[in-house]
Amino acid sequence: MDFVIGVLILVVGLLLSIALHEIGHLVPAKKFGVKVPQYMVGFGKTLWSRTVRGTEYGIKALPLGGYVRLVGMYPPARAGRRRQVRGDGRLTLVEEARAAALEEIGPGEEHRAFYNLSAPRKLVVMLGGPVMNLLIATVLMAVMVTGLGLAQHTSTIANVQQCVPAEPGQECTPADPAAPGAVAGLRPGDQVLRWGSAEVESWEDVSAAIAGGGTGTVPVVVERDGERRTVRVTPQLTERPVVDDEGAPVLDADGDPVTETRPYVGIGPTFELVRQPLTDVPSLVWNLFTGTVEVVLTLPQRLVDVAEAAFGTAERDPGVVGVVGVGRFAGEIASVDSTQYRLTERSADMISLLVSLNMALFVFNLVPLLPLDGGHVAGALWEGARRQVARLRGRADPGPVDTARMLPLTYVVVAFMVGMSLLLAYADIVNPITLTG
Template sequence: MTQILAYAAGIIILIVGIAVSVALHELGHMIPAKRFGVKVPEYFIGFGPRIWSFKRGETEYGVKAVWLGGYVKLVGMLPPARPDRPDKRDKNGELGMVGQARAEALAEIEPGEEHRAFYRLSVPKKLVVMAGGILTNLVLGIVLIAVALGVVGVYKPTSTVAVVAPCVSSQSDGQCADSDPVSPAAQAGLRPGDTIVSWDGAPVSDWEDVQAAIASAGTDSATVLIEREGRRQTLTVTAVEVERPVRDDTGRPVTDASGKPVTAPRPFAGLSPVWDTQRLAPAELPAVVGQSVWGTLKAIATLPVGLYKAVAAGLGYQERDAEGVVSLVGIGRVAGEVSSSGAGEGTIPLSMRVSSMLTLLGALNLALFAFNLVPLLPLDGGHVAGACWEALRRALARAAGRPDPGPVDTARMLPLTQVVVGLLIVMALILVWVDLVAPI
């Protein structure tokens, strides 16, 4: 029962986290828009029917039923048609899709408030408004990951010994047979609770250091400095060479063409570490956070490849990539597992689950940041690209002595916008299917 409640709590935390992230994203648009004088009649979290709202000044704030995003309504997003390029009409004289959308947008501008339309902003102000949401997600993602790693900490193996293997086992289940030799660590007198200070002269601070030192010393005798019950003493450990599975960067066993695990000889001492929550040093955080941002940008840049791999996994042609793209269903599953792992058992501390949840929400914000950089409407990157093109077009016109061409006509991009929306919906449905049949 505890596991089920913890799983549900993880999903609820994720939903609330997404709602807060969306709310802050939209504030990133609304606050500068209001500062620049743009009229903002609506600010909502979610889509569909209103659940709750209130009005303050000229803006209605509220929550709608479907929490899959949010929006802030800026008056005058679409500029009037140029006199030399009127909107097309059908044979009955009715405006087409572009013309109707433009007419509806312009109808929202009250008489005397024409100067408050978004399209009248200068290019730098448009960039600030449209990039505000993107940068908000970037900052929020960085802060969440930094807090998770630098304040709460990371659950990782330490240089303290948890278990000393009694033998060098020849059994597949790791049990000791009478003929198995005593393990090097047991023979040297190492005990659970000993903290390794140095191995063969190399100072160690975590388990990665210990593993590297054992590998470096090989099967030669190594002097090991330990701390036991507050006192330091020196032991001598001579590792032995054993065959062990080869693992990839994600920790999964590497297999050959026939599917059998690949093994390789390596030094074996017979130790396993105590796991504990450890904070990253402030000096380490920029590199780790930068790696997260870069990895997210790379994932978005290679999104078609990631989608192809996800579909292949869903069809059973390959394993699901643990670092691949996921839907909200997949993210919800991860959140539930993160929250419920070890709940009520004490095997995974609460700090680890808090850190993992903060990291997940941080990664989600970085994904929103990177995805919104795509220069296509209706994404924020499409509006940023339009403002940049407007600036370039005006600069070229000034250089050539031509009249100001005016704002970019984003209304004419509506047909392409509909295609993009359709593709996003199809992609979302495909990823939901993959997350159901081949979950990470």
């Protein structure tokens, strides 16, 4: 039941994000006088709707997106240009789409068509949706980091390894030597106060003291059950994998993990949420933005990797998941059975999931291809540039950019997006990524 509740919370959060995205288009469009017949959240059959001031507001059955229908998205063909027809005399898809767009413009409403807006106003309307997602991500990030906190290592021990396994991650065997931390008598829950001569305030202080102390025996002061105790720890040199700042293993040119010999104790830290100042929010949002951009730029190769994992034996790329996978994350966040994973931690993780989704919507919608918002933004920028060049050369206004001519490419992009969604859904089912392992 908790799993289902988690999924429902995500669905509601995602629907609200989509609704606000569309409001980002709706409000400036109405402000600039564009006729807006529909504002809908979802697709398919209409479950509820109400018409207010010429706009039908409604909710549809499939919560997989939303749309705002703006009249006159495609301008009429330029004067003197013949209408394109097929061999059987019927209009081409481009001309059919253009005709359908123009049919919604009633007598005397030509000034309310989207194509008559200036280029700057078109940019405001089309950027309104993605910018709304960026604002949602920023606000949620601020609420999360200042109100709940970010998960950080603490100086309290969470686990003590009982042995030094021959290979990292392997189970202990009778042949494996005992781990130095276990030999010294360290226990989960011990808070490290001093390691050798170094005062400890964070787990980074513990790691630095172990790395710089070699294999000599050192006194370690811990607090256990409200009392200070001193134990003596003798680290052992062992070969361990090298990890990056995010904890991922560093690989060599052949794809094998890079290892190094270093002092080993066999203890790990606990995590706790630590509130951050509001001034940290811009850098956190920027890091999330750049990481999301990297994913989008490498999306074709990542989808190939996902296909190899879904239909073969390759390891799944954790950086790309679909709607099914995100729903699984939300369900796991709500249903993990752990006394240490409290409501505060669950709330922070759920908000973090919504932050990531809104940032993904922001970045992906800026891809300069129709039917994405970025395609219309690119058209408006090109239109503005053409008009400026014509003005400087003393020529007549070239008019709005004919985005209808990009419809063939639009259909290709739509087919790619549908195929991507189906691939990710299949991969999320047959080879899922889980938060709990």
